[in-house]
Amino acid sequence: MRWFNALIMLLFVALMLYATVDLPDHADPQSPANTHVSPTYIENSVKDTHTPNIVTAVLADYRGYDTLGETMVIFTAGLACVLILMKRKER
Numbered sequence: 001m002r003w004f005n006a007l008i009m010l011l012f013v014a015l016m017l018y019a020t021v022d023l024p025d026h027a028d029p030q031s032p033a034n035t036h037v038s039p040t041y042i043e044n045s046v047k048d049t050h051t052p053n054i055v056t057a058v059l060a061d062y063r064g065y066d067t068l069g070e071t072m073v074i075f076t077a078g079l080a081c082v083l084i085l086m087k088r089k090e091r
Contacts, residue, residue: 024031043056059067 028034029048041054041058041062045054045062046052051057051061051063062085
């Protein structure tokens with residue numbers, strides 16, 4: 001069974017390494033994110049959101065629900081850690 005698990009893991013790692021061939025180079029100015037998505041945010045963020053800071057416009061206006069969800073996940077994880085690690089008073 002160990003050999004089977006090791007073989008599955010090796011195949012998974014090989015698949016992930018093969019998949020990295022299709023990724024764009026780091027900081028490639030011709031990657032799709034840099035040629036299509038970024039210019040849209042840069043050109044339209046002030047006009048659409050009336051916020052002078054592009055980062056604030058993206059996080060608060062364009063991806064507001066996503067940011068709220070991420071914040072709730074972090075808060076819930078922190079609260080769970082506090083509750084688990086909290087010492088109980090002995091009776």
